[in-house]
Structures are given as C-alpha cells and as structure tokens.
Amino acid sequence: xxxxxxxxxxxxxxxxxxxxxxxxxxxxxxxxxxxxxxxxxxxxxxxxxxxxxxxxxxxxxxxxxxxxxxxxxxxxxxxxxxxxxxxxxxxxxxxxxxxxxxxxxxxxxxxxxxxxxxxxxxxxxxxxxxxxxxxxxxxxxxxxxxxxxxxxxxxxxxxxxxxxxxxxxxxxxxxxxxxxxxxxxxxxxxxxxxxxxxxxxxxxxxxxxxxxxxxxxxxxxxxxxxxxxxxxxxxxxxxxxxx
Amino acid sequence: xxxxxxxxxxxxxxxxxxxxxxxxxxxxxxxxxxxxxxxxxxxxxxxxxxxxxxxxxxxxxxxxxxxxxxxxxxxxxxxxxxxxxxxxxxxxxxxxxxxxxxxxxxxxxxxxxxxxxxxxxxxxxxxxxxxxxxxxxxxxxxxxxxxxxxxxxxxxxxxxxxxxxxxxxxxxxxxxxxxxxxxxxxxxxxxxxxxxxxxxxxxxxxxxxxxxxxxxxxxxxxxxxxxxxxxxxxxxxxxxxxxxxxxxxxxxxxxxxxxxxxxxxxxxxxxxxxxxxxxxxxxxxxxxxxxxxxxxxxxxxxxxxxxxxxxxxxxxxxxxxxxxxxxxxxxxxxxxxxxxxxxxxxxxxxxxxxxxxxxxxxxxxxxxxxxxxxxxxxxxxxxxxxxxxxxxxxxxxxxxxxxxxxxxxx
Ligand SMILES: Nc1ncnc2c1ncn2[C@@H]1O[C@H](COP(=O)(O)OP(=O)(O)OP(=O)(O)O)[C@@H](O)[C@H]1O
Ligand SMILES: [Mg+2]
Numbered sequence: 001x002x003x004x005x006x007x008x009x010x011x012x013x014x015x016x017x018x019x020x021x022x023x024x025x026x027x028x029x030x031x032x033x034x035x036x037x038x039x040x041x042x043x044x045x046x047x048x049x050x051x052x053x054x055x056x057x058x059x060x061x062x063x064x065x066x067x068x069x070x071x072x073x074x075x076x077x078x079x080x081x082x083x084x085x086x087x088x089x090x091x092x093x094x095x096x097x098x099x100x101x102x103x104x105x106x107x108x109x110x111x112x113x114x115x116x117x118x119x120x121x122x123x124x125x126x127x128x129x130x131x132x133x134x135x136x137x138x139x140x141x142x143x144x145x146x147x148x149x150x151x152x153x154x155x156x157x158x159x160x161x162x163x164x165x166x167x168x169x170x171x172x173x174x175x176x177x178x179x180x181x182x183x184x185x186x187x188x189x190x191x192x193x194x195x196x197x198x199x200x201x202x203x204x205x206x207x208x209x210x211x212x213x214x215x216x217x218x219x220x221x222x223x224x225x226x227x228x229x230x231x232x233x234x235x236x237x238x239x240x241x242x243x
Numbered sequence: 244x245x246x247x248x249x250x251x252x253x254x255x256x257x258x259x260x261x262x263x264x265x266x267x268x269x270x271x272x273x274x275x276x277x278x279x280x281x282x283x284x285x286x287x288x289x290x291x292x293x294x295x296x297x298x299x300x301x302x303x304x305x306x307x308x309x310x311x312x313x314x315x316x317x318x319x320x321x322x323x324x325x326x327x328x329x330x331x332x333x334x335x336x337x338x339x340x341x342x343x344x345x346x347x348x349x350x351x352x353x354x355x356x357x358x359x360x361x362x363x364x365x366x367x368x369x370x371x372x373x374x375x376x377x378x379x380x381x382x383x384x385x386x387x388x389x390x391x392x393x394x395x396x397x398x399x400x401x402x403x404x405x406x407x408x409x410x411x412x413x414x415x416x417x418x419x420x421x422x423x424x425x426x427x428x429x430x431x432x433x434x435x436x437x438x439x440x441x442x443x444x445x446x447x448x449x450x451x452x453x454x455x456x457x458x459x460x461x462x463x464x465x466x467x468x469x470x471x472x473x474x475x476x477x478x479x480x481x482x483x484x485x486x487x488x489x490x491x492x493x494x495x496x497x498x499x500x501x502x503x504x505x506x507x508x509x510x511x512x513x514x515x516x517x518x519x520x521x522x523x524x525x526x527x528x529x530x531x532x533x534x535x536x537x538x539x540x541x542x543x544x545x546x547x548x549x550x551x552x553x554x555x556x557x558x559x560x561x562x563x564x565x566x567x568x569x570x571x572x573x574x575x576x577x578x579x580x581x582x583x584x585x586x587x588x589x590x591x592x593x594x595x596x597x598x599x600x601x602x603x604x605x606x607x608x609x610x611x612x613x614x615x616x617x618x619x620x621x622x623x624x625x626x627x628x629x630x631x632x633x634x635x636x637x638x639x640x641x642x643x644x645x646x647x648x649x650x651x652x653x
Binding site (some may be wrong): 010011013034050053054055056057075076078079081083085087089090091092093094098101102105106107108134150151 | 248250254255258259262263383470471472474475476477480481482556648649651653
C-alpha cells in the first residue's frame with residue numbers, strides 16, 4: 001500500500017527559478033488495485049513517482065510504502081518497490097539473465113533464490129529463448145520483457161510504473177498492460193502514470209488527475225465521470241483541469 | 244560501505260566494460276600493437292638520421308687559409324667527410340657568392356666557417372698564443388656534427404704542435420700527460436636517442452593511464468544516465484556510496500591495465516627490438532630500464548591512476564550525456580598532457596614543491612629514474628600527495644552521486 005501525504009517538490013532551475021513541480025499531493029493506493037496518475041506533460045507525474053520510489057527526496061510531505069516512511073528508511077522501502085518507466089533502459093552488453101541476476105544481487109537476494117526466481121519469471125514471460133543473448137541484439141518487445149523481469153526480480157509488493165508504454169509499439173504495449181493486470185491479480189499495489197486516457201480507463205480501479213503539480217480530482221473512474229457530468233474520461237479530464 | 248555489494252557492482256561493471264570494444268582498444272590494442280610499432284619507427288628514424296649526419300660530407304669554408312700552416316691544411320683536406328674550400332675557391336665557384344660569409348652560413352650554403360687569423364703561421368712559429376675561430380649554426384644538426392669533425396682535425400694538430408715544441412726542448416711528451424682520460428665520443432648519439440626516449444617514456448605511460456580510464460568512466464556514469472539505467476540503480480537498496488566505490492575500482496583497474504601494458508610493451512620493445520636494430524643505441528637505451536626502475540614506475544603510476552579514475556568518474560557523474568562527458572574528458576586530457584610535457588623541458592628540476600604537483604611529479608620521477616636517479620624523499624612525497632588528491636576527488640564523485648541536482652540535471 002502507498003500513502004502520499006501532502007507531497008511537495010521544488011526544483012531550483014537556473015532559467016525558471018523555483019519550480020513547484022509537485023505541490024501538496026495526497027492520495028492512497030491499496031494492494032490488489034491499480035491506481036492511475038493522469039496528467040498532461042509537465043504535470044508532475046514523474047516527480048511524484050520518483051519521490052515514492054525514493055529516487056528524489058520530497059521538499060516537504062511524507063510518503064509511506066506498506067507503512068514504511070520512504071525518507072526515514074529508504075533502504076527498507078526500496079526492497080518493497082518495483083520500478084519501471086518508459087525511459088528505463090538495459091545494459092546492452094549484458095544478457096537478460098546477467099542483468100536480472102545483477103539486480104537480484106543489488107536487492108540483497110541469495111544466489112540460489114535468484115536462480116529460482118529467474119527461472120519462474122522467464123517462464124512466465126516466455127523469455128527462455130533469449131535469456132542468454134546480449135540485450136543489444138534483442139527486439140524492442142524482448143527488451144521490454146527484460147525490463148519487466150528486472151523490475152520484479154525481488155517480488156515487490158508495490159509496483160511503480162511511469163508512463164510504461166510511452167514510445168512502445170502495439171505488441172510491447174500489450175505485454176506491459178498484461179503485466180500490470182497480472183501484478184494486480186497477484187495482489188500487488190500498482191501505481192502508474194499516463195497521459196493516455198483510454199489506457200487509464202481500461203486498467204485503473206482509481207485515478208487521480210494532476211496538473212501543474214496540484215491534485216485536481218481523485219476517485220474511481222465512475223466517480224470522476226459522474227462528478228464531472230461527462231461520458232468519457234478524456235472530456236472529464238479536460239473539464240477538470242479547466243482548459 | 245558493504246564489501247559484498249561493492250564486489251557485486253565491481254564484477255558486473257568489469258564484465259560490462261571488458262565487453263566494450265573501445266575499452267579494449269585502449270587497454271590492449273594500443274599498448275600491444277601501436278607502442279611497439281612506434282618505438283620501432285622512432286629507432287629506425289633515429290638510426291638513419293644519425294648515419295646520415297655522420298656520413299654526410301660537410302662543406303667547410305676556410306677564411307685566411309693562406310695563413311694556415313701547410314700541415315694543418317693537409318690535415319683538413321685529408322679528413323674523410325669534410326669538403327674544404329678556401330674563401331677564394333668558394334667565391335670563385337659561383338658568381339652569386341659575394342656577400343658576407345656568416346650570412347651565407349646562416350642561409351645554409353655550407354656547414355661551418357673556419358677563420359684562421361693573419362698571424363697564425365707566425366704565431367705557431369714564434370710560439371705565441373693565437374686563436375682559430377669556428378662559426379657554426381647550432382640550430383642545424385649537420386652544422387653541429389661538422390664542428391665535431393673539425394675538432395677531430397684541430398685537436399690532434401694541436402697535440403702535434405705541442406709535441407714538436409717539447410721535442411725541440413728535449414722534454415719527453417709524457418710530461419704534459421700525467422694521466423690519461425679515456426673518453427669515447429658517443430655524445431651526439433646520446434643526445435638524440437637516450438634523452439628523447441627517456442623523456443617520451445613517462446609521457447606515454449601517463450597518457451595511456453589516462454586513456455585507459457576514459458571510456459569506462461564515461462560509460463559507467465554518464466552512460467547510465469543516457470541509457471536510462473541510472474534511475475533503476477538509484478531505487479535499488481544498494482547505497483550510492485557502494486556504486487561509486489564499485490565503479491571507481493573498475494575504472495582504476497582498466498586504467499592500471501592500460502598503463503602497465505604500455506609500460507611492459509615499452510620495456511620489451513626498447514630492450515629487445517631496439518637492441519636488435521642497432522647495438523650501440525640499444526645498449527644506451529636499455530641501460531636504465533631494469534626491474535627496479537619498472538617497479539618504481541609502477542609505484543608512481545598507481546596513485547596517479549587513482550587520481551585519473553576519480554577525476555574522470557566525477558566528471559562523468561556530472562555530465563548530462565555521453566557526449567558531454569566525452570567533451571569534458573578531452574579537455575581534461577589537454578590538462579594532463581601539459582605537466583607531462585613540462586617534465587620533458589630541460590632545466591626543470593625536482594623539488595618538494597614540484598613533488599606536490601599531480602602528474603608533473605610522476606613524470607619527473609619516471610624521467611629521472613630512467614636516467615638513473617631515484618630520490619626516495621620525492622617519491623614518498625609524490626605518492627602521499629597523489630593518494631590525498633585521489634581521495635578528495637573520490638569524495639567529490641560520491642557527493643555528486645548523492646546529489647539530486649547532478650543526477651537529474653536537465
Ligand atoms: N530535475 C529537475 N530540475 C528542474 N526542473 C525539473 C526537474 N525535473 C522535473 N522538473 C520540472 O518539474 C515539472 C514537472 O515535471 P515532471 O517530469 O514531473 O512532469 P510529468 O508529469 O512527468 O511530465 P511528462 O508527461 O512530460 O513526463 C516540469 O515543469 C519539469 O520541467
Ligand atoms: Mg514524466
């Protein structure tokens with residue numbers, strides 16, 4: 001479970017001065033549910049997710065992963081989070097197996113546990129054929145699977161996805177969407193950001209709409225539609241952020 | 244710091260790096276192929292230059308030849324590789340030869356001008372002191388060699404005159420020669436060969452030490468940003484300090500391998516290849532590159548590789564992209580080359596102040612060691628200073644690796 005309480009992040013930018021990328025954002029996502037963070041470019045989605053995943057420290061506010069304060073005990077929180085974004089890449093000169101094994105070690109897992117886990121994940125994602133091929137030589141769909149395998153090697157109860165389908169072709173996108181559903185069925189707590197409304201409508205149990213760093217709405221897709229009086233999420237989104 | 248995690252990171256990064264062709268080129272190909280070829284080319288060039296200078300027939304003009312003794316002129320004309328012309332012969336040989344002889348010498352019309360004073364003949368006769376002047380152009384190697392050849396004529400003639408005078412007084416010639424100094428004329432060769440290679444050696448080792456670190460350093464930090472793998476590391480439970488140390492050790496490893504491979508390759512080439520080419524030059528060069536010198540060089544290269552690895556890692560962590568890190572590294576290389584070149588300058592002598600200057604201290608120590616002097620007080624100072632610098636730079640790399648504004652620079 002993820003809890004964000006009044007999260008704020010201020011960047012000091014040379015040209016723009018102080019940028020309030022995230023400004024007082026609070027929400028809660030439960031295990032076994034998919035929580036969608038919707039917002040246009042520059043809304044603060046990435047920044048919010050980076051604070052949850054401990055890559056960035058909040059300027060103020062707190063976040064808890066399964067009750068663990070990410071700022072006080074980042075090490076413990078990190079072990080419970082799997083992170084995947086559209087920009088996360090691979091080590092081209094390592095094979096899928098080497099790469100996933102490396103991350104298993106970074107997460108403090110024992111060698112035999114890792115080997116078992118790799119076998120299980122690679123079977124699930126149908127990766128055995130290219131498990132020992134260098135990542136450079138893989139198709140983009142295969143690369144996506146390696147990224148997924150990397151993010152779940154430590155079997156985290158919380159998954160953070162930042163625009164995971166951005167820039168992917170249809171097949172790779174389907175792989176990811178299927179994987180998110182799988183995570184949800186496995187009882188994991190999933191949060192993911194997107195600006196594609198149809199994707200959000202299809203996947204999410206709950207959505208939050210974020211714009212210019214502020215949270216504009218938070219509820220089930222149904223609640224959002226009825227409170228805005230629109231019949232699709234895109235219109236509701238436009239109406240809510242007021243443009 | 245967690246040794247287990249550092250070891251995991253080190254193993255992964257080393258595997259990754261050793262699969263990178265660019266790293267392998269700097270670590271193995273250049274030291275093992277390019278350096279022997281370079282040494283071979285240089286020694287060939289030096290050999291042919293030296294032989295050319297020595298066998299070259301130098302043109303010498305004698306002004307006031309009519310005042311010289313017949314004996315002296317005969318000796319000049321008999322000298323093997325000297326082509327002697329009196330001033331008159333020279334002026335008559337070509338209608339353009341009218342102006343000042345010294346100007347013609349500067350212009351390179353001939354290699355040296357010998358001026359015999361009007362009183363020379365009578366001075367020798369009357370046993371009063373006199374002077375023979377030789378004008379030459381030090382900027383021209385040919386001209387310098389010609390002076391040596393002229394001295395080879397003048398000195399024996401002088402001895403001959405002395406001998407005559409002693410004889411006329413019935414004094415045995417031994418009187419003026421209480422002991423014998425046996426000197427061997429290898430001076431011009433040492434100037435060419437020994438010093439050049441001696442000065443080149445630290446330069447090559449230092450340069451390779453740096454180049455061996457460049458690509459791994461860029462790849463291990465800026466490369467992570469560019470590939471989008473950095474964020475996956477940051478959200479892993481391994482501490483940021485562990486990443487910095489693990490990565491640092493990998494860069495240090497490749498840097499040391501490149502430097503040691505170069506040193507080994509240089510030692511081998513100089514000791515075996517050059518020796519085969521020309522025994523005399525070979526002997527001169529291999530003189531100082533023995534086991535203890537090589538060990539000393541390793542001792543100075545070690546902390547210097549520590550500095551380079553930390554410096555390049557800091558720069559790479561700071562850079563936004565691969566390209567930017569490359570630009571920084573190239574700029575740094577210029578900075579590294581400067582002190583290495585400075586150490587080659589004649590008249591730069593080791594002192595405690597210089598021993599504190601990074602890179603310059605190492606190249607000075609190597610240069611001196613190759614020419615046979617090891618001053619342990621300076622070696623110790625340089626070693627300690629370099630270790631401190633490396634530690635400071637590594638601390639910076641770690642600071643930056645923990646700083647959001649550096650990691651997520653936009
Ligand atoms: N490291 C940084 N330094 C300065 N400003 C930043 C930094 N990261 C983000 N910002 C700014 O903060 C704001 C929010 O950015 P963020 O990346 O969180 O938005 P986003 O919702 O993920 O947008 P996108 O859909 O384009 O990915 C933007 O104005 C951005 O320029
Ligand atoms: Mg984003």
